[in-house]
Amino acid sequence: MVELTKEDIEKKRKxxxxxxxxxxxAIYIVLFVLIVIITLVDPTFLSxxxxxxxFTQASTRMILALGVSGIIVLAGCDLAIGRFVGLSAVVSAxxxxxxDNPNIIFPGLDLPVFIPILLVVLLCGLISMIDGIxxxxxSVTAFIATLGMSMILYGATSTYYEKVCGAxxxxxxxxxxxxxxxxxxxxxxxxxxxxxIIIAIMWxxxxxxxxxxxxxxxxxxxxxxxxxxxxxxxxxxxIYLIAGFLYGFAGALEVGRTGSATNNMGNGYELDAIAACxxxxxxxxxxxxxxxxxxxxxxIFQVINYGLVYISVSPYLLYIIKGAIVILxxxxxxxxxxxxx
Amino acid sequence: MIYLIGDKLIMDNxxxxxxxxxxxxxxxxxxxxxxxNLTVQKGSVHALVGENGxxxxxxxxxxxxxYHADEGLMELEGNPVNFTDPKQALDHGITMVHQELNQVSRxxxxxxxxxGRFPMKNGIVIDEKKVLxxxxxxxxxxxxxxxxxxxxxxxxxSDRQMIEIAKASSYNAKIIVMDEPTSSLSEKEVAHLFxxxxxxxxxxxxxxxxxxxxEEIFSIADEVSVMRDGKMISTKNIEDINIDNVITLMVGRxxxxxxxxxxxxxxDVLLEIKNMALVYSPLVxxxxxxxxxxxxxxxxxLEGSMRTQIVEGIFxxxxxxxxxxFVNGKECRNNSPETSIKNKxxxxxxxxxNNGIFPGMSVKDNISISNLEKYCKLGVINDEKVNKDVSQVxxxxxxKTPSDKVxxxxxxxxxxxxxxxxxWMLTSPxxxxxxxxxxxxxxxxxxxxxxxxxxxxxxGKGIIMISSEMPELLGVSNRILVMSNGxxxxxxxTEETNQEEILRLAAKYL
Numbered sequence: 054m055v056e057l058t059k060e061d062i063e064k065k066r067k068x069x070x071x072x073x074x075x076x077x078x079a080i081y082i083v084l085f086v087l088i089v090i091i092t093l094v095d096p097t098f099l100s101x102x103x104x105x106x107x108f109t110q111a112s113t114r115m116i117l118a119l120g121v122s123g124i125i126v127l128a129g130c131d132l133a134i135g136r137f138v139g140l141s142a143v144v145s146a147x148x149x150x151x152x153d154n155p156n157i158i159f160p161g162l163d164l165p166v167f168i169p170i171l172l173v174v175l176l177c178g179l180i181s182m183i184d185g186i187x188x189x190x191x192s193v194t195a196f197i198a199t200l201g202m203s204m205i206l207y208g209a210t211s212t213y214y215e216k217v218c219g220a221x222x223x224x225x226x227x228x229x230x231x232x233x234x235x236x237x238x239x240x241x242x243x244x245x246x247x248x249x250i251i252i253a254i255m256w257x258x259x260x261x262x263x264x265x266x267x268x269x270x271x272x273x274x275x276x277x278x279x280x281x282x283x284x285x286x287x288x289x290x291x292i293y294l295i296a297g298f299l300y301g302f303a304g305a306l307e308v309g310r311t312g313s314a315t316n317n318m319g320n321g322y323e324l325d326a327i328a329a330c331x332x333x334x335x336x337x338x339x340x341x342x343x344x345x346x347x348x349x350x351x352x353i354f355q356v357i358n359y360g361l362v363y364i365s366v367s368p369y370l371l372y373i374i375k376g377a378i379v380i381l382x383x384x385x386x387x388x389x390x391x392x393x394x
Numbered sequence: 395m396i397y398l399i400g401d402k403l404i405m406d407n408x409x410x411x412x413x414x415x416x417x418x419x420x421x422x423x424x425x426x427x428x429x430x431n432l433t434v435q436k437g438s439v440h441a442l443v444g445e446n447g448x449x450x451x452x453x454x455x456x457x458x459x460x461y462h463a464d465e466g467l468m469e470l471e472g473n474p475v476n477f478t479d480p481k482q483a484l485d486h487g488i489t490m491v492h493q494e495l496n497q498v499s500r501x502x503x504x505x506x507x508x509x510g511r512f513p514m515k516n517g518i519v520i521d522e523k524k525v526l527x528x529x530x531x532x533x534x535x536x537x538x539x540x541x542x543x544x545x546x547x548x549x550x551x552s553d554r555q556m557i558e559i560a561k562a563s564s565y566n567a568k569i570i571v572m573d574e575p576t577s578s579l580s581e582k583e584v585a586h587l588f589x590x591x592x593x594x595x596x597x598x599x600x601x602x603x604x605x606x607x608x609e610e611i612f613s614i615a616d617e618v619s620v621m622r623d624g625k626m627i628s629t630k631n632i633e634d635i636n637i638d639n640v641i642t643l644m645v646g647r648x649x650x651x652x653x654x655x656x657x658x659x660x661x662d663v664l665l666e667i668k669n670m671a672l673v674y675s676p677l678v679x680x681x682x683x684x685x686x687x688x689x690x691x692x693x694x695x696l697e698g699s700m701r702t703q704i705v706e707g708i709f710x711x712x713x714x715x716x717x718x719x720f721v722n723g724k725e726c727r728n729n730s731p732e733t734s735i736k737n738k739x740x741x742x743x744x745x746x747x748n749n750g751i752f753p754g755m756s757v758k759d760n761i762s763i764s765n766l767e768k769y770c771k772l773g774v775i776n777d778e779k780v781n782k783d784v785s786q787v788x789x790x791x792x793x794k795t796p797s798d799k800v801x802x803x804x805x806x807x808x809x810x811x812x813x814x815x816x817x818w819m820l821t822s823p824x825x826x827x828x829x830x831x832x833x834x835x836x837x838x839x840x841x842x843x844x845x846x847x848x849x850x851x852x853x854g855k856g857i858i859m860i861s862s863e864m865p866e867l868l869g870v871s872n873r874i875l876v877m878s879n880g881x882x883x884x885x886x887x888t889e890e891t892n893q894e895e896i897l898r899l900a901a902k903y904l
Contacts (some may be wrong), residue, residue, distance in 0.1 A: 062420060062464055262773045263766045269755060270763055276749035280711055281764040281817065282735040341756045 079385040080332060080346065083378065084353050091360040098363055105242065111355035112244035113303045113310065118333075118351050119255045119327040119344070120299030123292040125330050127196025127274040128339025129188065134300055134326050136206035137181070138319025141173040141304025143210050144240035146223040146314040148172075149230040156225075158218050166229045174301040180206070181297025203323070207316070213314040224313035234309025244306060251299065256344040258295070268292055268389050272340030328375075332382040353378065410472070411436045411600040412569050414489075417456055417466030427463070428454040428624045434569060434600040439591060441603045441611040441632075444621035445644055445808075445836035450604050453621070454571050458490050459483045470568070487568035491558045491575055500545035504529040507545055507561045521850070532560045535597075536590045550698055552583035559590055570594060571602045577609060577834055580696035580862060581897065588614050606836060608637050609865065620644055645838045652837070654844050654871035658851035660689035660872055663723075665825050665856055667708060670717030675703045677880030681717065685825065685856040690847060692871030692888070693860040696900050699877040701860045702744050705827040710734045713803040721825070735764060740823035742814055744830045744860070751802050751816050758784045758798035760813050765820040787816035792842060808839035815846065826850060828859045832866060844870050864893050879903040 075082065091098045116150060117138070121131045148169040152156045180202070187198040214220060236243045259265040269289045270278040308314040333350025334344030354375065361371055408644030412434040419427040434440045442450050455461040457468065464636060468475055470486055477483040480490075492718040497506050504525050513528070514522040529542040532537035538556045555575060562570045572588050576584045591601060591614060605611055611618060612862045613633060620643040627643050641652070663684050670681040671864055685691050693796045695701045706712045708719060710728035719726045721737065728734040731741065743749045752760055762769065769779045777893045791812045795805055811831065818826065828892075831847070847870060851857050861867050867874055868888060876883045876899035886895060886896050 066420070155744055240692060261777075263770045263777055264773055266763065266766055266775065269759070270752050273754050274749070274754035277743075278763075280709075280731050280741055280743055280749050282732045283763070284732055340752075365747060 069083055076388055079380060080334065080349050082355065083382070084349060084356065087353065087356050087360065091356070091364055094364040097217050098360060103363070105245075107352070107355045107359050108248075109242045109244050110359060111351050112242075113307045114322070114329065114355065115248045115351045116251050116303040116306070117250055117300050117322055118329040118347050120296040120303070121323070121326045122255075122330045122335050122342060122344075122347050123215060123268055124195060124286050124296055124341050125327065125335045125337060126268055126339060127195070127289060127292060128272055128337070130199065130327055131181075131184070131296060132193065132199040132323050133181075133184070133206055134323035135205035135319040135321055136210065137297065137300035137303040138307055138322050139314075139316055140210045140332035141177050141205050141301045142308035142314040143214050143218065143223065143316055144176065145169045145173045145230075145305045146219050146226060146308045147213075150223065151225045151227045154225040156219075156221075158223070166227075166233050169230075170302070172277065172304045173305050174298050177301030177304065178294050178297035181300065182294040184297075185293030188293070189286040189289050195320055202289070211316040222313045222315045223308075226309070226312060231309050231312060234382070236305045242338045247302075247306065248344065251302075252344060252348060261342055264288065264291060269340055274340075282343075325354065328379045331386075332334045332379060334382075334386055336386070350382075364380070407809060409436050410434070411470070412457070413467075413469045414453075414457060415467045417453065417463045417468070419452055419456055419461060419463050425454065425460055425624050428867065429466075430621070430624070430626045432619060432626065433629070434602060435617070436600055437595050437598045437605050438616040439595060439601045439614050441605065441615035441618040442621065443605065443608065443611065443618060443644060444627075445838055447629060448621040448836075452571065452624075454490065454602065457483070457569075458488060458571065472766055484565050487566055488571070489562035489565050489567045490571040490573065491555070491562050494761075497546050497554060497557070499545070501546060502542065503540055503544055503546055503549070503557055504542035506557060507532070507564055523677070529560075532564050536560055536563065536593050538590065552579045552586070552697055554581075555587065556590065558627065559587075559594075561570070563594060563597075567594075567599055569600045569602065571604070573604045574606065575603070575688040576605065576607060580900075583697060584610065602732070604892070606840075607863065608640055608837075611640075612637065614782070622646055630729075641837055644836070652841065652865070654841065654848055656690075656848060656870070658688045658690065658848055659821045659870070660686035661854065662687055664689075664721065666720040666723075668718045668720070670707055670719075671702070671715040672703055672707045673713040673715045675707075675712065675880070676702060678703050678707065681707075681882060683882065683885060685858060687854045687856055688851050689873070690762065690851050690857045690859060692867035692874040693858060693877060694864070694867055694874050694900060695877030695883075696894050696904075697862075698879075699900065700880040701877050702829055703880075704877070705741060705829055705858060705860060706743075708734075709739055709827055711741065725827070732738070735821055735823075738822070738824040739827065740764075740818035740821060740825070740879065741827045742811075742818060742829060743832055744833065746810055746814065746833075751810055753803040755799060756799045756815055757788070757793070757795050757802050759770065760802045761787050761798075761816045764817050766870065768820075783820055784816075787813075787819060791816050791819075792845070808835040811835055811843070812839070815843070823855065825856045825860070828857065830860055830862065831865070832861070840866075867896075868893070876902075878902050886902055888896075 117134055121134055124131050125214050147158045148162060148164060149166070152163060184198050184202050187193050234244060238246055267278070267283045270281065270283050271285055271288055275285065304319065307318065329350040330342070330347050332353055333339060333346035335347060357371060357375055361374065362368065410433055414430065414432040416429045416431065417427055418429055430449065430453055432453065444450050452461060456463045459479050459482055462478070468848055475486060507529055508525050513521040513524045533540060533542065538560055540549065540553050540556060546557065575587060579587060580749040594601060602634065603611065603615055613631050617629060617631055618635060618640060620627045621642060622644060664687045665685040668682050669678040681704055682717060693701050707714050708728060710730045710733060719728055726737045728737060728739060752763070758780065761784050769776050788795065788798060793812045793816065794809050802813055805813065827833060828847070831845050835843065847857055847859065859871060871888050873885055873887055874891065874896060875885045876896055878900050881903050
């Protein structure tokens with residue numbers, strides 16, 4: 054019965070624009086709302102120290118999330134992240150015990166701190182690269198390749214832990230190693246500095262290099278990428294390699310931060326990393342994502358972890374909230390890609 | 395919510411089946427439909443033409459309930475209707491055969507036809523017997539000869555199209571909308587399609603026929619409506635209008651000629667293919683031919699004649715079993731698209747969506763992707779160089795886009811095609827392999843693409859152009875290579891040949 058007037062149409066259009074804008078910035082809004090709620094409950098939350106804690110704790114997770122993000126852009130996923138962390142932690146810790154420790158695993162092994170770190174970074178890079186080769190050359194899906202790799206890694210790490218390290222937590226680490234992770238630079242925690250540098254490097258790779266462009270091309274349309282002359286195999290393998298580097302580095306930082314390592318270290322980290330990417334707008338369908346989204350995604354999780362505990366929310370409730378936010382974030386994100394009609 | 399009212403009737407010998415009045419639809423930034431009227435008569439074919447973006451598809455989607463019109467009225471057989479979703483439209487006998495076939499290829503033919511509304515036995519199991527019988531009956535009515543028990547994936551594109559039409563008609567369709575039904579059919583298959591359309595007409599269906607192929611329209615339509623920029627420009631009986639009038643109405647200006655003048659002159663031999671065969675398309679064998687500098691070599695052939703496979707084989711996108719490729723007398727190993735691009739080849743693929751565009755990437759990224767090596771130092775892209783080249787491509791190819799940062803999926807088909815052309819301009823190839831370069835593109839943009847192809851030939855590049863449109867091949871190419879069932883049936887001079895000879899050659903090895 055009604056013919057819409059020009060004003061009505063204009064009004065509808067404006068609503069749509071506002072709705073779109075809200076959708077596009079949903080994760081920032083979620084973060085903001087979280088902080089507001091926590092602050093309302095306990096105004097002392099808004100302090101520099103608290104945010105320093107949050108960012109410090111977020112650092113290793115940030116590095117892991119940035120590592121896996123490239124693989125997710127390729128429409129893959131990596132279920133071995135936690136086991137990479139465990140491997141890296143155990144191997145680097147075993148080589149960096151204090152020399153005066155009577156139970157030292159390698160007596161007299163006196164390496165400068167960068168050697169074991171470099172070693173685990175390369176080791177994890179290499180292993181992740183093998184995942185990349187399995188995915189490209191053997192056409193195994195990333196899900197299966199990395200699931201298998203996670204089991205293999207856990208077995209290998211545990212064997213090393215049992216046979217070489219005596220199946221006891223590797224502690225009493227050298228101060229050069231712990232301060233590499235725990236130290237600060239003019240008051241800024243080292244962890245935050247490392248994470249920031251890696252954010253910058255990854256942003257550069259994604260936005261300014263051919264590798265980044267090719268990564269998104271493959272994630273968007275593999276066949277078109279082939280025709281366009283993109284070297285699919287090489288690109289994918291390099292992305293896995295970079296992911297492995299970051300897992301290895303994060304593992305070394307994690308053990309330096311906590312001060313001891315066991316073979317179970319890192320268990321379950323993969324899901325946190327993937328969830329943070331997804332909340333940050335990286336589509337599991339591939340081809341979509343940006344670095345700042347991932348950064349915010351990681352921070353949201355850390356704000357929940359830290360901030361909600363700060364206002365004494367039960368840790369079990371935390372899981373419920375985290376789970377709901379993952380689903381909510383993806384639901385909002387999905388709205389952007391459903392065909393508008 | 396908009397309600398449709400009105401008791402308007404247009405009296406004619408033919409009763410009015412569908413009447414749409416003053417339908418408008420706006421999208422952010424565009425008025426896609428502006429007070430459009432359309433009347434479809436019973437038992438007639440109503441052609442709807444217009445350039446890409448003229449609003450044809452939007453209009454159909456409004457009729458079909460996929461989009462909601464901002465305003466307007468719609469009447470079906472004199473009764474006002476307003477569909478809020480396609481299901482309601484289907485229930486009222488309005489069906490649509492989409493340009494892109496949405497079929498479940500792993501299911502059988504008959505399953506696809508009755509999907510979502512299987513006749514049930516005892517309300518639990520599907521009544522397979524009835525499904526089969528009903529399918530056979532529809533096929534018989536329409537003289538379609540396909541085994542209902544085959545899986546759809548085993549069928550050719552044209553057979554799949556027939557299934558869609560059979561499905562449409564199975565809804566006791568009053569109106570069938572066909573969106574570019576012939577875009578992937580060979581001439582023979584088009585003839586069969588037309589036979590089926592005439593059957594449907596006899597049954598009293600009204601058919602809305604959307605096509606860019608104007609010759610076709612004049613052989614099947616009773617009425618033709620022309621749209622431009624969201625407005626209905628004109629509706630005429632087919633006897634009262636000719637192709638040139640239609641084109642003029644479509645583009646809003648006079649196009650004197652559908653094809654630019656061929657100014658290129660073939661020179662020395664540029665490319666030689668010797669005895670090429672493909673590993674995974676064993677029908678392709680003994681492919682040998684030459685291409686000269688500045689020559690446009692058309693490739694013709696029926697659907698399934700392996701035209702696409704040949705250019706993809708040359709480009710290294712498909713694995714060659716044997717055969718050699720010589721460029722300027724020197725052997726070239728095009729083992730992968732990557733090396734082929736280095737060897738100055740370019741391949742414009744047939745299926746833009748499948749292997750042409752990167753839908754979620756910007757126009758800029760889509761243009762520059764194949765040429766990144768030239769913009770890179772140690773893997774880092776020099777944005778300034780990219781921007782310069784991209785803006786030049788956009789300007790010289792007249793790509794209509796608000797900015798180079800817009801995602802390519804928001805562009806019309808013709809503009810997407812120009813973007814991909816632009817991608818290959820930047821790699822400055824010597825040999826361009828163009829697979830259906832004007833597929834799904836409107837007349838105006840087609841002309842621009844022909845012009846571009848001829849310009850490139852003028853610059854001394856060698857061009858191989860596959861096309862299903864005979865007038866296009868005859869209008870643009872210097873020679874035409876005709877494929878038949880994976881083999882070369884003959885190479886003819888365009889000047890000395892005609893449609894009949896080409897069709898005869900195309901059937902040589904069938």
